Each structure stands twice: as C-alpha cells, then as structure tokens.
C-alpha cells in the first residue's frame with residue numbers, strides 16, 4: 559500500500575480519515591463514505607452496508623465504526639459505505655433500489671450505462687474491489703425477515719479464496735455459516751475476481767436494536783484483528799459458526815396470509831409444521847411441512863405473504879467439525 563490512498567478522485571494521506579459523500583456518476587445520488595488511511599501499513603478492508611436499504615443494524619454499525627475508529631489505531635486502510643442504497647433507505651423499501659426496481663445485490667458487476675442500481679454496482683466493482691484485500695458486505699434480515707445471525711462465504715471461487723473467506727467468517731461470534739454456491743451477489747462477484755469476501759446477516763425485521771448494532775461492531779473489530787489491522791489478537795467468542803447446508807428457501811405458492819409456527823433459530827424436524835397460508839377469512843389453504851431436519855435461519859414475521867416471497871429459510875447442520 560502506498561502512503562497515500564487515491565480512489566474516485568479522492569486522496570487520503572497516511573494517518574488521515576475522510577468522511578464525505580461519494581457521487582454515483584451521472585446520477586443525483588451520493589453515497590456516505592468513510593475512508594480511514596491508517597497510520598501504519600497493512601491490508602485494505604472494504605465494507606459495504608445497506609446494499610439493501612431496509613437492513614438497519616448493519617447500516618447503523620457501519621456508521622458508528624466510521625465515526626469511532628481512528629487512523630492511529632489502524633494498520634492498513636478501512637473503506638466503509640453506510641449505506642450504499644441511499645434511495646432505498648429513505649424510501650423504507652426492502653431489497654430494491656426504488657428508481658429502477660432492481661435488487662442491487664443482483665446486478666454486480668454493474669454497468670456504467672445502466673440504471674441507478676447498475677451504475678452503483680459498477681462504481682463499487684470497478685473502483686473499490688481492485689483496491690481491497692478483503693470485502694465484507696453487511697446485511698441484516700430485511701424488513702420482512704426475522705433472522706438468526708449467520709454468515710455466507712463464497713464457495714464458487716478458487717479453493718484458496720474460499721479458504722481465506724471462510725477463515726475470516728470463523729472469527730464471528732455466531733452459530734452458523736453458509737457456503738454459498740451462488741454466483742450473483744456483490745461478494746460472490748468480488749470472490750470471482752480474486753477478492754476474498756463474506757456477507758454477514760445480523761438483526762432484521764425492520765428493527766434496529768442496540769444489541770445487534772453492538773454485536774455487529776464487534777464482528778467487524780474481530781475481522782480487523784484477524785486481518786492484523788488492529789494490534790490486539792482475535793477476541794474469544796461465545797459461538798463458533800458451524801456450516802449449514804442444503805438451504806431451502808420456502809416461497810409462498812400463492813398470495814395469502816402467513817401464520818408461522820416456528821421462529822428463526824428454531825430447530826425443526828422433518829415433517830414438522832412450519833406454518834400455513836390462509837385466505838382472508840382465516841381458512842387454511844396450504845400447510846407447509848419441513849422437508850428436512852435442521853435449523854431455521856430466517857422466517858417471514860408478517861401476515862401478508864405475496865406469491866413468491868420467502869416464508870422460511872432453513873438448512874441442515876453439518877456435523878463434521880475439522
């Protein structure tokens with residue numbers, strides 16, 4: 559890393575912090591950005607929060623980390639966007655960028671000639687991914703997702719990138735991790751370009767609880783200890799994530815009223831009732847049963863369940879521990 563960090567026309571000297579609004583080219587949108595160029599040399603960590611604007615604990619934690627961390631305590635550079643999807647945040651919309659209706663996490667690497675979501679993805683993938691040594695994408699359960707904390711690491715890149723990503727996922731104080739076989743998603747794309755990356759899920763359901771924010775900040779600090787960006791060693795955790803596999807994202811077959819019988823974090827057994835869909839008179843239309851024994855990662859807490867929305871996400875826990 560050179561003494562001075564330069565990106566998108568911004569220049570940050572060694573030992574300095576910059577807090578600014580980063581324009582998305584050819585749009586009126588500006589992304590709140592904090593860049594901390596640490597006093598000492600080290601890796602560059604890129605953090606995005608709020609690619610989904612309704613996922614509040616990650617956004618709040620990112621804001622606070624950007625405010626509180628000083629260049630004096632950092633080896634290397636820390637780049638934080640908080641939130642990326644500013645339009646979605648102010649519109650209180652889940653998943654999408656309001657201007658174009660696109661899920662920003664599904665359009666990477668983006669397109670400079672596309673709509674706002676495409677341009678935003680391109681800004682990040684073309685300017686920030688090449689600078690970074692590790693990438694953390696901070697999510698939460700969205701507004702209609704009640705979630706048990708877990709972390710995704712990419713399973714599709716080279717074994718070395720997967721290993722580096724997984725080794726960082728393992729320092730998080732959470733019970734579960736998921737090896738993603740997806741190729742879409744900001745962190746999957748980053749990994750395909752040789753950038754080790756993870757996506758953290760903590761908190762959700764439209765809430766912004768202080769306990770989730772604090773836990774999220776500790777997640778990031780432990781990642782920085784793991785990457786040797788802080789002088790202190792990785793702190794002990796209450797939990798060590800175990801792999802959850804065979805994820806089933808159960809979707810509503812038809813629009814109806816969702817009555818969930820289970821909660822996020824629950825263990826479910828094959829054949830157990832997960833919930834049921836009723837009509838507007840309360841008459842049951844469909845009962846959903848667990849197809850496998852495992853753990854519930856998130857559940858829709860809302861009564862309204864439009865066709866195609868996810869009702870429950872659950873998977874099996876891998877028992878073999880290395």
Ligand SMILES: [Zn+2]
Pocket residue numbers: 609610613697698700
């Ligand atoms: Zn998300």
